Amino acid sequence: MFIGFSEAETFLRNCRDAVIITHMSPDGDCIGSGFGLKDILSELGVRSRVVCSDPFPKRYDFMTNTGVGEDFEPQTIIAVDIADPKLMGKYEEIYGGKVQLCIDHHISNKNYAEKTLLRGEATAACEIIYDLAKFMGVKITRHCAMCLYTGIATDSGCFKYDCTTPRAHEIAAEMKRCYDINFAKINRYMFEVKSLGRMKLEGKVSELMEAHLDGKLAILAVTQDMMKELGIAMEELEGFAPMTIQLEDTEVGILLREREPGVYKCSFRSADQVNVSAICQELGGGGHVKAAGCTVEGDIDEVKNKLIEAVRKAL
Amino acid sequence: MFIGFSEAETFLRNCRDAVIITHMSPDGDCIGSGFGLKDILSELGVRSRVVCSDPFPKRYDFMTNTGVGEDFEPQTIIAVDIADPKLMGKYEEIYGGKVQLCIDHHISNKNYAEKTLLRGEATAACEIIYDLAKFMGVKITRHCAMCLYTGIATDSGCFKYDCTTPRAHEIAAEMKRCYDINFAKINRYMFEVKSLGRMKLEGKVSELMEAHLDGKLAILAVTQDMMKELGIAMEELEGFAPMTIQLEDTEVGILLREREPGVYKCSFRSADQVNVSAICQELGGGGHVKAAGCTVEGDIDEVKNKLIEAVRKAL
Numbered sequence: 001m002f003i004g005f006s007e008a009e010t011f012l013r014n015c016r017d018a019v020i021i022t023h024m025s026p027d028g029d030c031i032g033s034g035f036g037l038k039d040i041l042s043e044l045g046v047r048s049r050v051v052c053s054d055p056f057p058k059r060y061d062f063m064t065n066t067g068v069g070e071d072f073e074p075q076t077i078i079a080v081d082i083a084d085p086k087l088m089g090k091y092e093e094i095y096g097g098k099v100q101l102c103i104d105h106h107i108s109n110k111n112y113a114e115k116t117l118l119r120g121e122a123t124a125a126c127e128i129i130y131d132l133a134k135f136m137g138v139k140i141t142r143h144c145a146m147c148l149y150t151g152i153a154t155d156s157g158c159f160k161y162d163c164t165t166p167r168a169h170e171i172a173a174e175m176k177r178c179y180d181i182n183f184a185k186i187n188r189y190m191f192e193v194k195s196l197g198r199m200k201l202e203g204k205v206s207e208l209m210e211a212h213l214d215g216k217l218a219i220l221a222v223t224q225d226m227m228k229e230l231g232i233a234m235e236e237l238e239g240f241a242p243m244t245i246q247l248e249d250t251e252v253g254i255l256l257r258e259r260e261p262g263v264y265k266c267s268f269r270s271a272d273q274v275n276v277s278a279i280c281q282e283l284g285g286g287g288h289v290k291a292a293g294c295t296v297e298g299d300i301d302e303v304k305n306k307l308i309e310a311v312r313k314a315l
Numbered sequence: 316m317f318i319g320f321s322e323a324e325t326f327l328r329n330c331r332d333a334v335i336i337t338h339m340s341p342d343g344d345c346i347g348s349g350f351g352l353k354d355i356l357s358e359l360g361v362r363s364r365v366v367c368s369d370p371f372p373k374r375y376d377f378m379t380n381t382g383v384g385e386d387f388e389p390q391t392i393i394a395v396d397i398a399d400p401k402l403m404g405k406y407e408e409i410y411g412g413k414v415q416l417c418i419d420h421h422i423s424n425k426n427y428a429e430k431t432l433l434r435g436e437a438t439a440a441c442e443i444i445y446d447l448a449k450f451m452g453v454k455i456t457r458h459c460a461m462c463l464y465t466g467i468a469t470d471s472g473c474f475k476y477d478c479t480t481p482r483a484h485e486i487a488a489e490m491k492r493c494y495d496i497n498f499a500k501i502n503r504y505m506f507e508v509k510s511l512g513r514m515k516l517e518g519k520v521s522e523l524m525e526a527h528l529d530g531k532l533a534i535l536a537v538t539q540d541m542m543k544e545l546g547i548a549m550e551e552l553e554g555f556a557p558m559t560i561q562l563e564d565t566e567v568g569i570l571l572r573e574r575e576p577g578v579y580k581c582s583f584r585s586a587d588q589v590n591v592s593a594i595c596q597e598l599g600g601g602g603h604v605k606a607a608g609c610t611v612e613g614d615i616d617e618v619k620n621k622l623i624e625a626v627r628k629a630l
Contacts, residue, residue: 059563159474159487160506162499169488172474176481184477185587191475193563196526203521206514215511248374248508272500 001115005135008117011101012136016046018076021099024053024089028154028190031056033080033103033125035063036147040129043138047072053089059189063147076100081125081151083109103128105155123168126151130171145179150186158191204230205240215249217311221256221264223300234259241267241291252276252311256303259295264303268292279314283307316430320450323432326416327451331361333391336414339368339404343469343505346371348395348418348440350378351462355444358453362387368404374504378462391415396440396466398424418443420470438483441466445486460494465501473506519545520555530564532626536571536579538615549574556582556606567591567626571618574610579618583607594629598622 003011020037022030034050041048049069056064077098082088083106085096102113105128107120122128126148133140140148152171156164159172176183194202208226210219222237234257244253251274255267266283268276270290277292283306285294296303318326335352337345349365356363364384371379392413397403398421400411417428420443422435434443441463448455455463467486471479474487491498509517523541525534537552549572559568566589570582581598583591585605592607598621600609611618 159484160499160502164491164498166488166491169474169484169491173481173484173488176479176484182587183479184475187475188586192561193565194561196524196530196562199521199524199561203518206518209511209514211511246507246509246514247511248504250508271503272497 002111003115003117005117005132007115008101008103008132009136011115012041012046012132013044015041015076015078015100017072017074018046018048018078019074019095020048020050021077021079021082021088021091021095022050022052023082023087026052026054026056026060028060029124029126029151030081031060031063032147032149032151032154033129035066036126036129036144036151037078037080037103038069039066039141039144039147040133040136040138043141048078049074051091053091059193060150062186062189063143063150066143078103079113080129081105085110085112103132121165123163123165124151124155126155127165127168127171131167142179142181145175146181146186149175149181149183150190153187153190158187201230201232201236202240202243204232205237206243209244209247211247211250212308213312213315215247216251216315217308218244218247218250218253219256219304219307220244220254221300221304222258224258224261227258241269245269245271251315252279254307254311256300256307258300262297262299264296264298264300266294266296266303266307268294274311274314279310283310317426318430318432320432320447322430323416323418323447324451326430327356327361327447328359330356330391330393330415332387332389333361333363333393334389334410335363335365336392336394336397336403336406336410337365337367338397338402341367341369341371341375343375344439344441344466345396346375346378347462347464347466347469348444350381351441351444351459351466352393352395352418353384354381354456354459354462355448355451355453358456363393364389366406368406374508375465377501377504378458378465381458393418394428395444396420400425400427418447436480438478438480439466439470441470442480442483442486446482457494457496460490461496461501464490464496464498465505468502468505473502516545516547516551517555517558519547520552521558524559524562526562526565527623528627528630530562531566531630532623533559533562533565533568534571534619534622535559535569536615536619537573539573539576542573556584560584560586566630567594569622569626571615571622573615577612577614579611579613579615581609581611581618581622583609589626589629594625598625 020034022034038048077095079099079102085092099113102116105122105125119128130148152168241255251271253269257265259265270276275289277287280292280294283294335349337349353363392410394414394417400407414428417431420437420440437443445463467483556570568584572580574580585591590604592602595607595609598609
């Protein structure tokens with residue numbers, strides 16, 4: 001059942017001993033939502049514990065440093081930023097069917113919880129939690145504000161992406177007026193820093209970038225031989241697809257990775273207008289309008305030509 | 316003389332045939348200020364022309380596409396985002412001593428104009444111009460909003476840096492509520508896209524990055540031999556200093572470029588706490604707290620050791 005702020009308030013004011021579930025491969029928004037909501041519950045006198053199927057990465061220490069919470073027998077199950085119980089990882093089995101309140105901003109939410117506070121237009125789950133706390137008149141501590149800011153900044157790409165709402169900017173303005181927080185430091189850790197290994201890997205990979213179709217198509221193709229030569233594993237190339245749409249004239253970018261000899265995993269990104277999901281469907285794959293994928297077989301030149309042809313038709 | 320909004324309004328409502336000067340090596344803030352102010356003057360029935368010592372780069376076309384303005388004998392000289400007449404380039408000689416109104420946000424402003432509307436706390440000159448237009452009750456057209464947004468986004472690093480004011484976020488929120496503008500596209504062009512050449516150069520350069528002092532110091536040293544080998548000119552390495560503080564533990568980053576045999580231009584950046592201006596002063600240079608420079612002579616290893624020692628003491 002979808003609910004509004006008023007019902008969510010009643011629920012939170014009357015719950016006790018709550019487990020707050022965050023999604024696996026945790027990011028700034030689910031960690032910010034989890035630890036931010038824990039702070040809010042604490043203001044209400046409700047003890048809670050944040051759980052995650054994976055460890056929280058070290059760079060999020062400034063949010064998780066208040067501790068995940070005591071070990072108690074939970075009476076209340078809350079999920080934050082989780083559209084589908086599958087994303088709970090190992091907690092799906094324990095809590096997947098028992099979620100009483102879900103707070104989420106994904107329009108794809110499976111409506112799996114008893115009550116769901118869904119705002120599909122929100123930049124981040126943290127934006128909803130901030131507005132809910134304001135609605136309830138609960139004090140938002142400095143730590144809570146840091147958590148909620150981080151979630152909003154994460155999901156908006158530091159206010160860069162399409163999904164950045166006016167409300168996201170308004171909340172950031174309110175926080176900057178009310179709290180002495182080093183926002184620039186948070187942004188640096190979320191958006192700028194990388195490991196030396198990652199920097200060098202990006203360096204190696206960027207030299208492989210190719211421009212086709214008058215620069216409208218960028219291809220980054222990595223064969224198994226190249227991976228061997230550069231000393232990198234296929235998994236290390238996760239997250240490199242967005243790099244393919246960093247070139248100035250590029251409309252479509254494709255990251256090609258040779259999964260097994262002659263079999264290429266193709267990850268498409270669209271810079272703005274082109275529907276790459278449609279292109280990938282033609283090639284037997286699928287996905288979203290701006291991020292999609294497919295698998296193509298052949299030698300590297302055949303595969304590239306096939307992709308170039310498919311993109312040429314779509315442009 | 317420093318003036319407030321009310322006097323600036325009187326000035327703008329009573330001026331005619333205005334030249335708006337932007338600084339050389341034009342960026343998003345001075346171009347946004349120039350073309351945004353031109354739109355505002357146009358609403359007031361005042362014709363104006365935007366001038367710059369350098370050509371406006373192509374990626375700013377969406378701002379400059381309204382044209383620089385007619386060719387008339389100027390009766391009014393306005394400077395935007397210019398702290399020092401030297402920054403006018405070839406226009407210093409013509410207009411340097413004749414500026415009637417300067418709108419600027421640099422606290423280092425030389426107070427060279429007859430009247431200066433200075434707001435040192437503003438993120439960008441565009442932030443001041445937006446607030447001035449609001450104060451005056453002048454219509455801000457969609458094109459004008461695009462210009463002013465671009466300036467604010469540019470100077471705040473897309474709302475990432477320390478200098479991002481609450482007001483910057485509030486203005487972005489207001490604009491997102493009022494105008495149908497593809498903000499994400501502007502941000503992509505300002506902050507993500509690069510040329511294939513630049514991407515490959517970054518790739519080559521990142522492989523040269525070294526971590527010292529347990530990763531607290533990053534050094535990127537490029538000798539003349541390396542430049543020759545990589546086929547790059549010293550000027551092409553402008554803008555690479557910020558890359559030195561992208562490593563996760565780095566507190567100080569130094570870009571070293573061999574200007575002539577055995578003479579290194581050292582550009583320092585501080586990630587957060589360390590005052591690199593003090594370090595550079597010790598070495599005979601100077602600059603700002605977070606960005607400074609000096610020149611050090613010797614062979615590359617001597618120079619590196621000298622810098623490592625100086626940073627070790629400062630940490």
